[in-house]
Amino acid sequence: MKEFQFSIELDVRDYECDMQGVVNNSVYQNYLEHTRHQYLKDIGLDFAVLTEKGMNLMVTRVEIDYKSSLRSGDSYISGLRMVRLSPLRFGFEQYIYRKSDQKLCVQALVIGTNVNSKGRPELPQDLIDVWGLE
Amino acid sequence: MKEFQFSIELDVRDYECDMQGVVNNSVYQNYLEHTRHQYLKDIGLDFAVLTEKGMNLMVTRVEIDYKSSLRSGDSYISGLRMVRLSPLRFGFEQYIYRKSDQKLCVQALVIGTNVNSKGRPELPQDLIDVWGLE
Amino acid sequence: MKEFQFSIELDVRDYECDMQGVVNNSVYQNYLEHTRHQYLKDIGLDFAVLTEKGMNLMVTRVEIDYKSSLRSGDSYISGLRMVRLSPLRFGFEQYIYRKSDQKLCVQALVIGTNVNSKGRPELPQDLIDVWGLE
Amino acid sequence: MKEFQFSIELDVRDYECDMQGVVNNSVYQNYLEHTRHQYLKDIGLDFAVLTEKGMNLMVTRVEIDYKSSLRSGDSYISGLRMVRLSPLRFGFEQYIYRKSDQKLCVQALVIGTNVNSKGRPELPQDLIDVWGLE
Numbered sequence: 001m002k003e004f005q006f007s008i009e010l011d012v013r014d015y016e017c018d019m020q021g022v023v024n025n026s027v028y029q030n031y032l033e034h035t036r037h038q039y040l041k042d043i044g045l046d047f048a049v050l051t052e053k054g055m056n057l058m059v060t061r062v063e064i065d066y067k068s069s070l071r072s073g074d075s076y077i078s079g080l081r082m083v084r085l086s087p088l089r090f091g092f093e094q095y096i097y098r099k100s101d102q103k104l105c106v107q108a109l110v111i112g113t114n115v116n117s118k119g120r121p122e123l124p125q126d127l128i129d130v131w132g133l134e
Numbered sequence: 135m136k137e138f139q140f141s142i143e144l145d146v147r148d149y150e151c152d153m154q155g156v157v158n159n160s161v162y163q164n165y166l167e168h169t170r171h172q173y174l175k176d177i178g179l180d181f182a183v184l185t186e187k188g189m190n191l192m193v194t195r196v197e198i199d200y201k202s203s204l205r206s207g208d209s210y211i212s213g214l215r216m217v218r219l220s221p222l223r224f225g226f227e228q229y230i231y232r233k234s235d236q237k238l239c240v241q242a243l244v245i246g247t248n249v250n251s252k253g254r255p256e257l258p259q260d261l262i263d264v265w266g267l268e
Numbered sequence: 269m270k271e272f273q274f275s276i277e278l279d280v281r282d283y284e285c286d287m288q289g290v291v292n293n294s295v296y297q298n299y300l301e302h303t304r305h306q307y308l309k310d311i312g313l314d315f316a317v318l319t320e321k322g323m324n325l326m327v328t329r330v331e332i333d334y335k336s337s338l339r340s341g342d343s344y345i346s347g348l349r350m351v352r353l354s355p356l357r358f359g360f361e362q363y364i365y366r367k368s369d370q371k372l373c374v375q376a377l378v379i380g381t382n383v384n385s386k387g388r389p390e391l392p393q394d395l396i397d398v399w400g401l402e
Numbered sequence: 403m404k405e406f407q408f409s410i411e412l413d414v415r416d417y418e419c420d421m422q423g424v425v426n427n428s429v430y431q432n433y434l435e436h437t438r439h440q441y442l443k444d445i446g447l448d449f450a451v452l453t454e455k456g457m458n459l460m461v462t463r464v465e466i467d468y469k470s471s472l473r474s475g476d477s478y479i480s481g482l483r484m485v486r487l488s489p490l491r492f493g494f495e496q497y498i499y500r501k502s503d504q505k506l507c508v509q510a511l512v513i514g515t516n517v518n519s520k521g522r523p524e525l526p527q528d529l530i531d532v533w534g535l536e
Contacts, residue, residue, distance in 0.1 A: 014152065014153065015152060015158050015160060017152060017153045018148065018149060018151060018152065018153070019148065019151045019152070019153070019155050019206060021153050024149050026149060072153060
């Protein structure tokens with residue numbers, strides 16, 4: 001497994017599995033979002049407060065590679081690293097591993113930006129500071 | 135099939151089916167909610183406007199009987215009738231039938247109330263009027 | 269809080285919240301199902317093995333009372349007790365409490381049966397034994 | 403709007419919207435999958451039959467660009483085109499437009515392959531024929 005800035009460990013829930021007996025493709029985006037939001041919470045970022053300050057974080061693009069399937073009964077480790085992609089964009093490199101054998105199941109790049117109160121993309125300095133980006 | 139005040143016809147989506155190859159139990163509540171909201175839209179009720187007037191509709195109890203399962207490829211008919219249960223409570227009698235043979239799949243009673251701006255249950259007269267309840 | 273045979277503690281995930289900022293009504297059924305399946309796993313019941321033996325557990329009815337809403341950021345405790353309702357039916361009494369103040373959010377009765385290989389309801393003795401029902 | 407091989411028209415359902423009042427990012431993958439499965443059904447491909455023949459279609463990668471948000475009350479048009487990407491891979495170019503003003507909301511590339519009975523990627527000729535790929 002890679003080194004992460006943040007990771008959580010969770011169990012597959014049976015209602016997340018589809019007719020093929022595996023976790024449905026769209027459910028991994030739920031896992032990825034929950035991991036990002038727990039990470040933000042962990043470093044003290046509160047969406048409500050950010051929004052009041054006129055900072056609106058939004059996802060603009062996702063790239064997800066499905067490497068191997070999670071199944072009923074599996075536990076998984078979901079980890080992320082943040083990277084600065086440009087003056088206006090940041091990215092989350094995210095990985096989901098099956099816990100039992102640390103097999104890579106999903107690898108994703110989630111690209112986002114922040115929109116200021118005038119509706120224009122802008123990464124405020126205090127966001128960059130708390131994220132530890134350069 | 136029963137006579138309804140309102141009904142819609144929809145297709146089962148494959149991601150709604152679980153490991154047993156049938157629509158997962160919790161998904162029927164999505165079907166039931168969507169049917170109620172489409173009904174309200176149909177009779178001209180807009181949640182945003184209701185909320186501005188201090189009317190907050192909320193579900194307090196559901197009773198759902200699972201009679202037969204919907205599967206991938208099925209279409210279904212989801213119908214409802216509204217009833218006044220008490221001065222403070224209304225109910226939706228809801229039924230979901232498989233379209234191909236009109237077999238009853240789910241039968242439900244969804245009970246709700248309206249909470250006024252003081253946080254107390256109250257069914258305003260104009261809500262009763264537009265619903266045609268007595 | 270009541271005494272339970274089994275309980276788990278989980279966090280609300282932001283994608284489970286709807287436009288009103290609260291956990292959507294249908295999502296509680298996901299919580300309730302996941303709690304039941306974790307309980308069955310905990311006492312050594314494996315669905316696949318049960319099915320091979322011709323035992324098909326199924327939910328026939330749910331009654332859910334919504335007492336108070338869970339919100340983004342909340343953690344909750346989901347507990348259950350099993351009861352024998354009749355020679356052919358069992359029930360799960362389920363409760364979901366907000367962790368911070370132990371306020372009751374959802375109270376539910378989930379009724380099920382087991383269908384044998386001939387398609388008839390039947391509660392086999394070894395199922396009754398492992399559940400500790402009388 | 404682009405020209406499509408296949409498209410469907412659907413309504414946003416309120417339970418698909420999140421705290422921000424917009425359709426949650428992960429839900430678009432549900433829309434995209436449902437559109438692909440309806441397309442396959444439309445051209446006469448049945449997953450069960452394909453699987454019996456030892457053909458297992460699977461998604462290996464998705465790229466999704468979020469251009470604009472769908473909201474409660476919106477209807478949308480979801481269209482696709484299939485393309486052959488390599489001897490072993492096919493792709494679905496998918497687009498979701500808001501119906502009212504034909505504004506592009508989501509643009510996606512969904513890449514898949516078919517795994518034969520020996521677990522190796524293979525696109526059988528009859529699959530290529532029915533898809534009209536070259």
